[in-house]
Amino acid sequence: MQxxxxxxxxxxxxxxxxxxxxxxxxxxxxxxxxxxxxxxxxPCPVVxxxxxxxxxxxxxxxxxxxxxxxxxxxxxxxxxxxxxRGEGVxxxxxxxxxxxxxxxxxATQQPWAAHFRMEDYVVQELPALVEAHFxxxxxxxxxxxxxxxxxxxxxxxRHPGRYASVSAFSPIAAPSQVPWGQKAFAAYLGEDRTxxxxxxxxxxxxxxxxxxxxxxxxxxxxEFLAGQLQPERxxxxxxxxxxxxxxxxxxxxxxxxxxxxxxxxxxxxxHSQALR
Amino acid sequence: MQxxxxxxxxxxxxxxxxxxxxxxxxxxxxxxxxxxxxxxxxPCPVVxxxxxxxxxxxxxxxxxxxxxxxxxxxxxxxxxxxxxRGEGVxxxxxxxxxxxxxxxxxATQQPWAAHFRMEDYVVQELPALVEAHFxxxxxxxxxxxxxxxxxxxxxxxRHPGRYASVSAFSPIAAPSQVPWGQKAFAAYLGEDRTxxxxxxxxxxxxxxxxxxxxxxxxxxxxEFLAGQLQPERxxxxxxxxxxxxxxxxxxxxxxxxxxxxxxxxxxxxxHSQALR
Numbered sequence: 228m229q230x231x232x233x234x235x236x237x238x239x240x241x242x243x244x245x246x247x248x249x250x251x252x253x254x255x256x257x258x259x260x261x262x263x264x265x266x267x268x269x270p271c272p273v274v275x276x277x278x279x280x281x282x283x284x285x286x287x288x289x290x291x292x293x294x295x296x297x298x299x300x301x302x303x304x305x306x307x308x309x310x311x312r313g314e315g316v317x318x319x320x321x322x323x324x325x326x327x328x329x330x331x332x333x334a335t336q337q338p339w340a341a342h343f344r345m346e347d348y349v350v351q352e353l354p355a356l357v358e359a360h361f362x363x364x365x366x367x368x369x370x371x372x373x374x375x376x377x378x379x380x381x382x383x384x385r386h387p388g389r390y391a392s393v394s395a396f397s398p399i400a401a402p403s404q405v406p407w408g409q410k411a412f413a414a415y416l417g418e419d420r421t422x423x424x425x426x427x428x429x430x431x432x433x434x435x436x437x438x439x440x441x442x443x444x445x446x447x448x449x450e451f452l453a454g455q456l457q458p459e460r461x462x463x464x465x466x467x468x469x470x471x472x473x474x475x476x477x478x479x480x481x482x483x484x485x486x487x488x489x490x491x492x493x494x495x496x497x498h499s500q501a502l503r
Numbered sequence: 504m505q506x507x508x509x510x511x512x513x514x515x516x517x518x519x520x521x522x523x524x525x526x527x528x529x530x531x532x533x534x535x536x537x538x539x540x541x542x543x544x545x546p547c548p549v550v551x552x553x554x555x556x557x558x559x560x561x562x563x564x565x566x567x568x569x570x571x572x573x574x575x576x577x578x579x580x581x582x583x584x585x586x587x588r589g590e591g592v593x594x595x596x597x598x599x600x601x602x603x604x605x606x607x608x609x610a611t612q613q614p615w616a617a618h619f620r621m622e623d624y625v626v627q628e629l630p631a632l633v634e635a636h637f638x639x640x641x642x643x644x645x646x647x648x649x650x651x652x653x654x655x656x657x658x659x660x661r662h663p664g665r666y667a668s669v670s671a672f673s674p675i676a677a678p679s680q681v682p683w684g685q686k687a688f689a690a691y692l693g694e695d696r697t698x699x700x701x702x703x704x705x706x707x708x709x710x711x712x713x714x715x716x717x718x719x720x721x722x723x724x725x726e727f728l729a730g731q732l733q734p735e736r737x738x739x740x741x742x743x744x745x746x747x748x749x750x751x752x753x754x755x756x757x758x759x760x761x762x763x764x765x766x767x768x769x770x771x772x773x774h775s776q777a778l779r
Contacts, residue, residue: 236761238765480511
């Protein structure tokens with residue numbers, strides 16, 4: 228494991244690491260913010276951030292402004308890349324499939340199955356690495372944006388007990404019913420839609436074994452709201468199942484990091500409360 | 504004048520505008536953050552931010568995290584591009600000369616003199632535009648980073664009475680004595696070094712007609728500290744002239760936007776106090 232960036236930030240340190248992942252069988256990069264408490268040797272709980280389509284490990288750490296809140300709250304924040312990458316890794320010319328678009332699942336179809344194993348990476352391998360090499364406790368929360376919001380919600384629902392809390396910005400909450408999700412699931416999981424339901428938040432809600440509260444923020448000027456995000460489907464599914472949901476709609480906000488930056492402090496405070 | 508971006512941010516709005524500049528005789532872009540008070544129609548004072556080498560109007564508005572503080576303090580923050588750009592504009596292959604490296608002066612030498620008139624643009628044209636088209640008062644402060652720190656300090660020193668306050672991150676404070684400044688000044692101003700002194704903070708301090716306090720933050724792990732920045736020259740000049748300076752050195756911090764983000768809140772609070 229090799230540290231490739233190290234930046235002082237709000238009294239703590241923003242780092243970027245690269246390592247060989249046994250899940251994806253590629254090099255993987257992740258950002259990790261170590262708050263002042265962690266630098267002083269105090270074990271801190273960890274919030275995992277999952278980014279959206281086209282992002283790598285840099286977008287969140289340079290644009291979200293999360294470090295100041297993580298510093299004050301004593302949280303480690305880990306932001307992995309969104310897919311395996313590299314010359315030997317399958318790809319697609321489109322921005323919404325292949326490298327930069329891993330959808331946080333283990334692909335079962337060729338040519339993706341060899342490396343696109345982001346669920347194993349995010350849920351198992353990365354936390355084990357973080358907890359072994361940094362002053363981290365085994366308390367974890369998870370959040371993300373867009374494709375990463377889908378990732379946070381589905382991984383929390385698929386792994387009950389593993390996360391103290393979960394939140395999402397502008398998530399793809401019903402991927403089986405929108406173009407982004409249909410394209411990715413057909414490629415990664417095949418045409419059998421029963422396999423899709425296991426990675427679809429709205430489909431998972433009905434029989435969720437753990438009724439973990441979902442905090443979801445959505446901008447009403449989001450250019451993908453009607454076509455790809457459709458939070459009303461999430462609201463209906465939660466109401467039908469009695470699943471606790473806080474869905475907040477924000478007038479004027481779009482799909483960009485300006486929206487995330489405006490509310491990431493509230494999300495980290497929410498996770499901090501659950502993690503203590 | 505055309506608005507090319509509009510993003511809700513911390514209850515206010517981050518916008519980007521493009522217009523034809525009579526100073527540079529090119530199209531110019533600038534970012535402008537309008538805090539909630541300005542959106543409600545209340546005239547707000549304006550802080551001008553000048554970015555460093557290679558930057559355009561995007562770097563500060565996407566990476567510094569200034570919007571939250573500007574929102575709370577009721578400040579408009581304007582961040583122009585760092586030079587004229589375009590096909591008909593002179594350029595150099597190097598990152599530290601030409602487009603992206605205007606050094607906030609009016610060039611007198613060819614081929615630069617036709618368009619590289621950033622001092623006129625930043626000091627006169629841009630404030631006139633901002634004060635005519637947005638709910639801005641005529642109270643102005645100025646700050647910047649690296650080449651933009653040089654810009655903020657020299658423009659405040661060269662235009663006494665125009666700015667209520669000035670601050671800089673990691674400024675090129677003695678450009679006549681370091682490689683970045685020597686290369687740019689020779690190209691833009693010619694080989695006569697007496698012309699250089701009029702755009703060099705350390706040289707200007709001795710006879711400054713206004714003893715405006717300088718707030719300067721500098722990271723001690725800055726990769727350009729010894730070679731290009733040399734804040735000890737600024738400190739010596741201020742001591743010799745009795746010019747008020749607050750120079751703060753920060754262990755571990757480098758030249759990046761992680762440093763700016765960590766302290767921009769303190770700079771905006773400083774400017775807000777002077778602007779009221």
